[in-house]
Amino acid sequence: MFRLEARTSTPAWFNLALPLLAIGATLVLCSGLIALAGAGVIEAYGVMFAASLGDSYAITETLVRATPMIFTGLAVAVAFRAKFWNIGAEGQLLAGAVASCAVGAIPMPGPLAMLLMALAGAAAGAAVALIPATLRVKFKVDDVVSSLLLNSVIFYALMALIEGPWKDSFSGYPISPPIEDSANFPVLLEGTRLHLGVVAAFVAAPVIWFLIARTTLGFRIRVIGENPEAARYGGIHVERVLISTALLSGALAGLAGVSEVGGVHFQVMSDISPGYGYSGIVVAMLARLNPLGVMPAALFLAAVMTGAEAMSRATGVPAFLSDVIQGTALLAMLVALLFTAYRIRRVGAA
Amino acid sequence: MPAPLIEMRGISKSFGAVMANEAVDLSVAPGEILGLLGENGAGKTTLMNVLFGAYAPDAGEILVEGRPVTINNSADALAAGIGMVHQHFHLAPRLSVLENLLIGIPGKSGRIDRAGGLARLAEIGHQHGLTLDPDLPVSALSIGEQQRLEIVKALFRGARLLILDEPTAVLAPTEVDGLFSALRSMAAQGLGIIFISHKLNEVRALTHRCVVLRHGRVTGRVDAPASTTSSEMARLMCGHEIVPPARGPSTPGAAVLTLDGISTSRHSGMALRDVSLSVRAGEILGIAGVSGNGQRALAEVISGVRAPDAGRMTIAGKSVSRFSPREVQALGLGRIPEDRMTTGLVTNLPLADSMVLPRIGTGAFSRNGLLRPDAIHAFAEEQIKAYDIRCPGPMTRAGALSGGNLQKALLARELAFDPKVLIVSQPTRGLDIGAARFIHEKFLDMRARGCGIVVIGEDLEELLMLCDRIAVMYEGCIVGTLDSADATIARLGLMMTGAEGHS
Ligand SMILES: Nc1ncnc2c1ncn2[C@@H]1O[C@H](COP(=O)(O)OP(=O)(O)O)[C@@H](O)[C@H]1O
Ligand SMILES: [Mg+2]
Numbered sequence: 001m002f003r004l005e006a007r008t009s010t011p012a013w014f015n016l017a018l019p020l021l022a023i024g025a026t027l028v029l030c031s032g033l034i035a036l037a038g039a040g041v042i043e044a045y046g047v048m049f050a051a052s053l054g055d056s057y058a059i060t061e062t063l064v065r066a067t068p069m070i071f072t073g074l075a076v077a078v079a080f081r082a083k084f085w086n087i088g089a090e091g092q093l094l095a096g097a098v099a100s101c102a103v104g105a106i107p108m109p110g111p112l113a114m115l116l117m118a119l120a121g122a123a124a125g126a127a128v129a130l131i132p133a134t135l136r137v138k139f140k141v142d143d144v145v146s147s148l149l150l151n152s153v154i155f156y157a158l159m160a161l162i163e164g165p166w167k168d169s170f171s172g173y174p175i176s177p178p179i180e181d182s183a184n185f186p187v188l189l190e191g192t193r194l195h196l197g198v199v200a201a202f203v204a205a206p207v208i209w210f211l212i213a214r215t216t217l218g219f220r221i222r223v224i225g226e227n228p229e230a231a232r233y234g235g236i237h238v239e240r241v242l243i244s245t246a247l248l249s250g251a252l253a254g255l256a257g258v259s260e261v262g263g264v265h266f267q268v269m270s271d272i273s274p275g276y277g278y279s280g281i282v283v284a285m286l287a288r289l290n291p292l293g294v295m296p297a298a299l300f301l302a303a304v305m306t307g308a309e310a311m312s313r314a315t316g317v318p319a320f321l322s323d324v325i326q327g328t329a330l331l332a333m334l335v336a337l338l339f340t341a342y343r344i345r346r347v348g349a350a
Numbered sequence: 351m352p353a354p355l356i357e358m359r360g361i362s363k364s365f366g367a368v369m370a371n372e373a374v375d376l377s378v379a380p381g382e383i384l385g386l387l388g389e390n391g392a393g394k395t396t397l398m399n400v401l402f403g404a405y406a407p408d409a410g411e412i413l414v415e416g417r418p419v420t421i422n423n424s425a426d427a428l429a430a431g432i433g434m435v436h437q438h439f440h441l442a443p444r445l446s447v448l449e450n451l452l453i454g455i456p457g458k459s460g461r462i463d464r465a466g467g468l469a470r471l472a473e474i475g476h477q478h479g480l481t482l483d484p485d486l487p488v489s490a491l492s493i494g495e496q497q498r499l500e501i502v503k504a505l506f507r508g509a510r511l512l513i514l515d516e517p518t519a520v521l522a523p524t525e526v527d528g529l530f531s532a533l534r535s536m537a538a539q540g541l542g543i544i545f546i547s548h549k550l551n552e553v554r555a556l557t558h559r560c561v562v563l564r565h566g567r568v569t570g571r572v573d574a575p576a577s578t579t580s581s582e583m584a585r586l587m588c589g590h591e592i593v594p595p596a597r598g599p600s601t602p603g604a605a606v607l608t609l610d611g612i613s614t615s616r617h618s619g620m621a622l623r624d625v626s627l628s629v630r631a632g633e634i635l636g637i638a639g640v641s642g643n644g645q646r647a648l649a650e651v652i653s654g655v656r657a658p659d660a661g662r663m664t665i666a667g668k669s670v671s672r673f674s675p676r677e678v679q680a681l682g683l684g685r686i687p688e689d690r691m692t693t694g695l696v697t698n699l700p701l702a703d704s705m706v707l708p709r710i711g712t713g714a715f716s717r718n719g720l721l722r723p724d725a726i727h728a729f730a731e732e733q734i735k736a737y738d739i740r741c742p743g744p745m746t747r748a749g750a751l752s753g754g755n756l757q758k759a760l761l762a763r764e765l766a767f768d769p770k771v772l773i774v775s776q777p778t779r780g781l782d783i784g785a786a787r788f789i790h791e792k793f794l795d796m797r798a799r800g801c802g803i804v805v806i807g808e809d810l811e812e813l814l815m816l817c818d819r820i821a822v823m824y825e826g827c828i829v830g831t832l833d834s835a836d837a838t839i840a841r842l843g844l845m846m847t848g849a850e851g852h853s
Contacts, residue, residue, distance in 0.1 A: 216716045227696040233687055235675030236708040
């Protein structure tokens with residue numbers, strides 16, 4: 001017989017071992033589905049790997065995919081540290097995309113356009129995140145529910161925009177006008193889609209890590225998340241810090257939208273995000289809310305996404321497997337997190 | 351002598367390198383109250399958790415009425431007739447008293463046997479004076495009532511041996527009397543009881559026999575606790591004599607903290623009504639009172655966590671205007687909250703973080719919004735050394751420290767900044783003698799160095815020993831202040847009921 005016993009401390013190597021354990025368990029669990037779909041498990045995973053990490057072009061594609069999820073993963077990690085339950089990164093991303101698209105369509109010198117796009121997108125995301133944070137601080141409204149529901153509101157607002165004023169009058173498609181060519185993010189590697197936003201994401205992660213670990217704001221974010229009462233007693237303005245966290249989180253999610261508009265799509269359409277905001281939650285959890293861990297976690301999910309499409313083409317397993325893997329990875333990680341609080345102990349038969 | 355109800359033989363249990371229990375033998379007879387005595391960390395809780403099935407022992411056996419048994423979980427323990435009231439209660443706050451009682455009890459044909467439960471509840475209540483309103487939600491019960499419910503729960507499930515882990519640590523003195531009479535009544539009916547405490551006077555008053563643990567091993571057995579001296583038992587517990595500190599004479603200076611006509615609105619708990627007091631440099635002022643008479647509000651106002659509706663407060667001669675933690679700290683106030691775990695520290699973060707928390711924005715620990723990790727680490731390390739805080743280091747999770755070490759850490763984080771006034775609530779609640787003594791000595795030290803100290807407490811013996819003057823609170827007012835030379839426990843007790851006013 002086995003049972004769980006409470007732990008008093010968690011070894012440091014758990015931070016690495018747990019996500020790997022969760023990913024391993026996910027791949028094992030999902031291999032059952034692949035077999036069920038009538039394909040060879042080794043072959044299917046092989047195709048996935050080749051298509052996402054097999055050559056340098058595949059790697060750049062995976063990096064491009066990972067970029068929005070690094071931003072949303074950071075957004076969620078920052079928010080969850082403060083126990084601000086921001087499930088609204090998706091809506092904040094869309095808001096950022098719309099704002100940056102609007103700015104990018106105005107003719108002006110390229111660098112200035114890119115800078116203003118980033119600022120506008122970050123501000124839009126922050127503004128959206130401010131809503132659930134304010135509702136929570138002022139009226140104790142549950143932030144999970146309000147931030148989640150806002151996603152639909154923003155999505156339909158975006159639809160109204162591209163079906164209405166922004167609709168392409170020429171083709172009749174519900175897509176926004178493109179941004180100026182000069183506002184397109186520069187491509188860093190000829191023949192790939194590796195754009196400036198990718199670099200920005202990989203710079204943002206260590207910057208956010210530094211902010212959380214080494215600044216007084218980061219200290220306050222950590223403390224209000226763990227014990228708001230002790231924080232208040234210690235002289236921290238809990239509500240103020242919560243609002244700052246929400247603004248930061250929303251801005252990061254907004255930047256995910258900016259990067260997709262400026263570096264990948266150059267315009268806004270209804271499927272600009274295949275749920276990158278929600279994937280951000282998986283990424284943040286896999287990373288154990290560590291901003292540096294967000295990078296590998298986002299890369300893993302990106303590899304799964306790019307790989308799943310190729311696998312689907314090659315083996316006939318539906319590409320939905322990518323969603324299943326994401327969901328399973330989140331569940332596996334939540335189970336794995338149990339081991340930070342408990343250990344399994346074998347006891348004699350009863 | 352009847353056969354022992356429960357016998358533990360050669361029980362050992364280690365956590366990594368820590369030997370929490372080592373070859374412990376212990377037995378309880380029916381009708382016997384056994385005291386289990388030991389300082390914090392001696393292994394009392396671990397031993398009882400082994401008996402209750404929460405931990406599997408590394409070695410040793412457990413016998414119930416002479417038969418060896420294996421106890422793998424609490425269900426096994428309950429089946430063997432063992433009930434336990436933990437230090438932290440296991441109740442569902444939103445459910446009623448009766449519902450909590452009936453959780454996990456199979457009723458007739460899958461339905462909950464409400465009527466049967468009510469009848470048993472009334473019967474148990476009547477027998478031992480453990481009455482409870484069956485329909486009240488647990489969240490509405492006081493700590494003492496929750497504890498009563500835990501005891502009733504164990505009896506309800508047919509416990510013949512009841513383990514109580516430091517039950518008095520959370521009780522007010524008046525509630526302790528009620529608990530003791532219930533325990534005596536249960537013992538009179540043939541129940542065995544294991545009573546854990548590190549308060550010697552309680553153990554001497556209640557138990558028939560004691561086992562003393564130190565560092566996981568039995569260091570003494572006392573067959574007649576009532577006629578054994580406290581100092582003898584303290585020696586078994588700590589391994590050395592404990593001498594109470596002497597409060598020498600002092601010459602108080604100017605007032606360092608004054609409250610003038612402070613009133614608060616009823617926000618949570620008892621409000622303050624026109625409270626005035628003053629503490630001088632080099633003086634310790636005690637605030638006595640039955641808990642719930644406004645002490646919390648008083649501590650909150652002085653600590654800058656709650657602004658009063660009326661009245662003035664000065665610290666070191668300067669008027670307090672905003673009543674924020676930062677303001678009172680900047681004026682020279684040191685604060686130690688009543689609830690170490692929830693208000694004082696952040697249990698899930700490193701100890702160092704908790705130690706710098708109230709002053710994180712000051713130049714000592716940050717500059718231009720950037721933390722100074724080296725300064726933080728060095729500060730924590732220095733205090734750990736200076737106050738002999740037992741822990742692996744500044745990066746230890748604060749929640750892993752024992753109560754005494756937490757209190758030392760909280761004291762260190764304030765005293766390091768040389769406060770002119772210190773406000774502290776229940777400074778030694780839950781601490782063992784050694785740790786309490788350390789805290790008392792620090793207070794007297796600070797007093798000698800000219801710090802004014804306000805000690806809010808319920809332990810009158812402690813207040814009489816520490817304080818130069820004692821003010822008594824009753825229903826949000828200060829009903830009188832005595833020089834401790836004129837104060838006696840009886841007189842203070844009377845004032846605490848509101849019967850006598852004196853100024
Ligand atoms: N779950 C645990 N993991 C590791 N160490 C523990 C655990 N529980 C208790 N200990 C250690 O065992 C010793 C005895 O603790 P405990 O039984 O709680 O003492 P007491 O109840 O007498 O204060 C202490 O040193 C404590 O730190
Ligand atoms: Mg204990």
